[in-house]
Amino acid sequence: MPLWSDIAAEIADFRRRIRDLPVLPDVTPEALRAELEPKYRFDRPVALETLTADVMRLLRTHQVQVTHPRYFGLFNPQVREAGIVADTLAALYNVQLAVWSHSPAGNELERLALRALATRIGYDPDGMLAQFTSGGAEANLCSALSALAHRFPTWATEGVAALGTRPAIYVSSESHHSFVKLAKMTGLGTSSVREAPITDDLTLDPVALERLIEADRAAGWSPLLIVGTAGTTAAGIIDPLPELAAVARRTGAWFHADAAWGGGALMSDTLRPHLDGIALADSVTWDAHKWLSVPMGGGMFFCRHPEAVRHAFATVHTYMPKETPGGTVDSFQVTPQWSRRMTGLKVFMSLAELGVEGYGGLVDHQAAMGRLLREKLAAAGWTLVSDTPLPVVCFTHPDIAAGTLAIDDLVTRVYAHRQAWISPVVLAGRVRALRACITSYETGQKDLDALIVELERARRGDAG
Numbered sequence: 480m481p482l483w484s485d486i487a488a489e490i491a492d493f494r495r496r497i498r499d500l501p502v503l504p505d506v507t508p509e510a511l512r513a514e515l516e517p518k519y520r521f522d523r524p525v526a527l528e529t530l531t532a533d534v535m536r537l538l539r540t541h542q543v544q545v546t547h548p549r550y551f552g553l554f555n556p557q558v559r560e561a562g563i564v565a566d567t568l569a570a571l572y573n574v575q576l577a578v579w580s581h582s583p584a585g586n587e588l589e590r591l592a593l594r595a596l597a598t599r600i601g602y603d604p605d606g607m608l609a610q611f612t613s614g615g616a617e618a619n620l621c622s623a624l625s626a627l628a629h630r631f632p633t634w635a636t637e638g639v640a641a642l643g644t645r646p647a648i649y650v651s652s653e654s655h656h657s658f659v660k661l662a663k664m665t666g667l668g669t670s671s672v673r674e675a676p677i678t679d680d681l682t683l684d685p686v687a688l689e690r691l692i693e694a695d696r697a698a699g700w701s702p703l704l705i706v707g708t709a710g711t712t713a714a715g716i717i718d719p720l721p722e723l724a725a726v727a728r729r730t731g732a733w734f735h736a737d738a739a740w741g742g743g744a745l746m747s748d749t750l751r752p753h754l755d756g757i758a759l760a761d762s763v764t765w766d767a768h769k770w771l772s773v774p775m776g777g778g779m780f781f782c783r784h785p786e787a788v789r790h791a792f793a794t795v796h797t798y799m800p801k802e803t804p805g806g807t808v809d810s811f812q813v814t815p816q817w818s819r820r821m822t823g824l825k826v827f828m829s830l831a832e833l834g835v836e837g838y839g840g841l842v843d844h845q846a847a848m849g850r851l852l853r854e855k856l857a858a859a860g861w862t863l864v865s866d867t868p869l870p871v872v873c874f875t876h877p878d879i880a881a882g883t884l885a886i887d888d889l890v891t892r893v894y895a896h897r898q899a900w901i902s903p904v905v906l907a908g909r910v911r912a913l914r915a916c917i918t919s920y921e922t923g924q925k926d927l928d929a930l931i932v933e934l935e936r937a938r939r940g941d942a943g
């Protein structure tokens with residue numbers, strides 16, 4: 480079977496040689512289209528072996544290699560082999576998880592993984608409902624819909640227009656923008672997203688939040704959702720979860736912890752205490768495809784109010800089962816999706832292969848590399864601008880402060896050399912900086928040294 484042996488060879492070779500490949504592509508849309516359009520007119524069949532070889536070449540060459548140990552990027556991880564195997568098997572058997580009865584095995588394997596991860600959150604696995612989602616944005620959407628269903632019994636039938644009050648979602652400038660998007664999707668409107676002040680360390684200020692909620696209440700708003708982020712997108716900052724939970728309790732809001740990336744820290748016994756209070760959240764977003772090192776499409780939504788989730792999503796149809804075997808759940812009744820791919824198999828297989836302790840080791844290594852990067856940057860004359868125990872490092876340089884070096888120019892020069900990927904970032908809506916995240920469990924000291932070399936080269940104005 481040359482097709483499958485070729486694929487197996489590419490998997491092994493790509494993973495073995497990734498460190499020697501450029502991190503960034505060097506291609507224009509014009510060049511790529513000029514190559515692809517004449518070749519793929521879909522007017523004649525192409526042998527699958529030929530097609531596969533071409534797709535492998537294209538993806539190996541023309542993309543940012545997010546699995547590269549010098550991709551210091553946006554929460555896109557290097558992936559475990561177990562995840563590649565799992566996604567292949569999910570495709571082979573075309574597992575359909577809309578209803579339990581179509582794939583008892585698939586549903587039960589996912590359930591085991593979700594229960595184990597719920598335990599890491601501190602949730603009672605028997606007192607919660609958890610489901611895989613397409614990603615963190617969908618899980619965050621589930622939080623708002625579940626909160627609406629919980630708070631307003633008539634919302635599901637009458638809609639937001641009939642609520643007689645304006646539900647508000649409380650975030651900070653550092654929260655993920657999926658909350659703005661879901662405000663549109665839910666019909667709450669983007670003005671319902673209320674930005675509470677942050678403190679100097681970029682965390683949501685609970686005292687100022689409570690003040691804002693009370694002022695809003697007087698103006699006709701009802702606090703629906705308070706979002707605490709455990710690992711902000713820009714700087715990996717952890718909001719004060721216990722204090723936010725207390726504000727939610729006092730004001731009657733639903734407390735949602737967005738741990739899309741930072742949830743990974745729950746696998747480490749050393750880092751887990753930094754997320755203390757997460758178990759107080761009414762719901763939690765946690766993306767396995769961020770810090771749990773599985774391929775894309777492994778979001779998770781955990782909720783302590785199963786009835787609210789059911790109320791938010793359940794429907795009755797003649798062609799779908801009305802009852803499931805005792806203790807089982809039909810996923811189409813508790814998520815926005817209907818047909819559902821088995822996205823959780825890669826989480827189950829990675830978790831079973833590594834064990835919780837093995838996962839914790841990978842997470843601890845990445846956190847250690849984050850700390851080391853901070854030390855190396857400081858020693859090389861760069862200035863750290865934020866602090867977190869998680870491996871996101873935001874930094875700048877005295878030349879940038881002095882106005883003799885522009886952040887965008889520096890990033891462009893780093894990209895031009897194609898040996899590392901970092902990004903510009905804006906903190907607190909106004910502080911511009913550079914951002915590097917340890918996204919690969921294979922990133923080592925030599926990759927950190929290589930990044931410093933790239934930064935220094937770019938700072939001196941050398942494009943390549």
Ligand SMILES: Cc1ncc(COP(=O)(O)O)c(C=O)c1O
Nearest residue numbers: 614615616617655712737739766
């Ligand atoms: C904190 C946070 N929440 C939610 C999301 C959205 O996750 P996804 O891209 O999986 O939908 C992200 C993405 O980076 C994130 O950083």
